[in-house]
Amino acid sequence: MRSPRAFFRPLAVGAPTPTTDVPFRPSRMIHFFDPSNEKMAAKVPDIAAKVDILLGNLEDAVKTEKKEAARQGLVEIAKANADLFGPGRDTQLWTRVNSLDSPWVLDDLITLVTEVGDKLDVIMVPKVEGPQDIHYVDRLLAQLEARAGLDRQILVHAILETAEGVANVEEIAAASPRMQGISLGPADLAASRRMKTTRVGGGHPGYLVREDPTGDDLTEGRTTYQQDLWHYTIARMVDACAMNDILPFYGPFGDIKDVVACEDQFRNAFLLGCVGAWSLHPVQIDIAKKVFSPSPEDVAHAKRVVEAMGDGSGAVMIDGKMEDDASCKQCIVMLDLARELAAGDPELAAAYDL
Numbered sequence: 001m002r003s004p005r006a007f008f009r010p011l012a013v014g015a016p017t018p019t020t021d022v023p024f025r026p027s028r029m030i031h032f033f034d035p036s037n038e039k040m041a042a043k044v045p046d047i048a049a050k051v052d053i054l055l056g057n058l059e060d061a062v063k064t065e066k067k068e069a070a071r072q073g074l075v076e077i078a079k080a081n082a083d084l085f086g087p088g089r090d091t092q093l094w095t096r097v098n099s100l101d102s103p104w105v106l107d108d109l110i111t112l113v114t115e116v117g118d119k120l121d122v123i124m125v126p127k128v129e130g131p132q133d134i135h136y137v138d139r140l141l142a143q144l145e146a147r148a149g150l151d152r153q154i155l156v157h158a159i160l161e162t163a164e165g166v167a168n169v170e171e172i173a174a175a176s177p178r179m180q181g182i183s184l185g186p187a188d189l190a191a192s193r194r195m196k197t198t199r200v201g202g203g204h205p206g207y208l209v210r211e212d213p214t215g216d217d218l219t220e221g222r223t224t225y226q227q228d229l230w231h232y233t234i235a236r237m238v239d240a241c242a243m244n245d246i247l248p249f250y251g252p253f254g255d256i257k258d259v260v261a262c263e264d265q266f267r268n269a270f271l272l273g274c275v276g277a278w279s280l281h282p283v284q285i286d287i288a289k290k291v292f293s294p295s296p297e298d299v300a301h302a303k304r305v306v307e308a309m310g311d312g313s314g315a316v317m318i319d320g321k322m323e324d325d326a327s328c329k330q331c332i333v334m335l336d337l338a339r340e341l342a343a344g345d346p347e348l349a350a351a352y353d354l
């Protein structure tokens with residue numbers, strides 16, 4: 001563990017000073033694309049205009065023989081769209097590099113930071129198992145940033161997708177000032193835990209509770225309620241992120257056709273404290289945008305409570321409900337997010353009347 005005084009010192013001579021606060025930027029969806037897929041690559045300028053975060057994926061879902069093409073494709077895309085990405089631009093550019101035990105990750109990091117480090121906002125690191133993985137990436141990035149002459153840090157985002165990672169999530173979140181956030185990786189996590197679901201995120205009809213029987217018949221008339229397989233992990237991830245002032249995200253929802261259940265899963269994550277989710281297909285972009293932007297009704301209610309509460313202390317009655325210091329803080333959370341999103345979106349600003 002580094003001393004508190006050393007925590008914000010650069011880890012390499014000439015590297016940028018570590019960030020003290022993760023800058024808030026709209027982060028409702030992290031849109032994944034494969035930079036080796038020509039069709040997807042051609043859509044980058046269009047998609048970049050619609051999403052908060054565009055992520056060039058180099059890890060799982062990219063075929064082994066395409067690993068180098070994906071890395072090189074991302075370099076070319078970042079250079080060819082230099083006006084879209086980099087400091088002060090609306091859309092963040094991220095990448096997901098290969099896992100730290102893979103034969104590709106070293107070249108992923110060296111090539112991307114050296115060639116387009118000034119365009120990259122965040123590097124997503126998969127299968128993070130503990131703070132040691134973040135420390136390794138932290139030092140290596142500092143060396144590469146210094147060599148590339150970068151004047152701002154590239155932040156790091158961890159995917160929570162192994163049992164060991166979940167057990168160490170608080171240490172991962174606190175491992176470095178470079179940490180930007182954490183996403184749930186339900187597919188690898190399910191495999192690592194030996195869960196018996198083969199779905200990529202979402203629920204499972206077999207994970208349920210059943211009403212008590214009313215008579216001798218155990219089979220008829222007993223309503224079942226499907227439960228959320230991911231509740232424990234998301235809640236734990238949200239706490240680890242909140243206590244370290246970094247951002248939690250739900251990950252992928254693999255049933256692309258089921259846009260209704262996708263919206264439900266995203267909303268559960270939003271209500272629990274996540275700021276965004278991944279979109280794997282263009283159809284999921286608007287779902288994430290809708291779900292992770294507070295509703296105008298919630299914003300109107302929050303405004304009423306904050307106005308009625310004056311300096312934020314005491315208790316008042318609004319529409320038959322008690323509001324006090326704590327519920328006022330809940331409303332401020334909602335309003336802060338609404339203001340931050342509305343600042344870059346005139347349509348939302350009008351809907352929120354902010």
Ligand SMILES: CC(C)(COP(=O)(O)OP(=O)(O)OC[C@H]1O[C@@H](n2cnc3c(N)ncnc32)[C@H](O)[C@@H]1OP(=O)(O)O)[C@@H](O)C(=O)NCCC(=O)NCCSC(=O)C[C@](C)(O)C(=O)O
Nearest residue numbers: 032033039040060061161185186187188251252280281282
């Ligand atoms: C699911 C797939 C195969 C269906 O791809 P498709 O071509 O069969 O779908 P489509 O509906 O026919 O596509 C319609 C059009 O949209 C395009 N398109 C389609 N998707 C995208 C996209 N993402 N970005 C930009 N464009 C896209 C596609 O190229 C096509 O273009 P066209 O009209 O010109 O023919 C495809 O959407 C895809 O490959 N998506 C990304 C998958 C991915 O990145 N997976 C990894 C993240 S999840 C994960 O890793 C797990 C985790 C966290 O690690 C863990 O839980 O452990």
Ligand SMILES: [Mg+2]
Nearest residue numbers: 060161185188
């Ligand atoms: Mg994974």
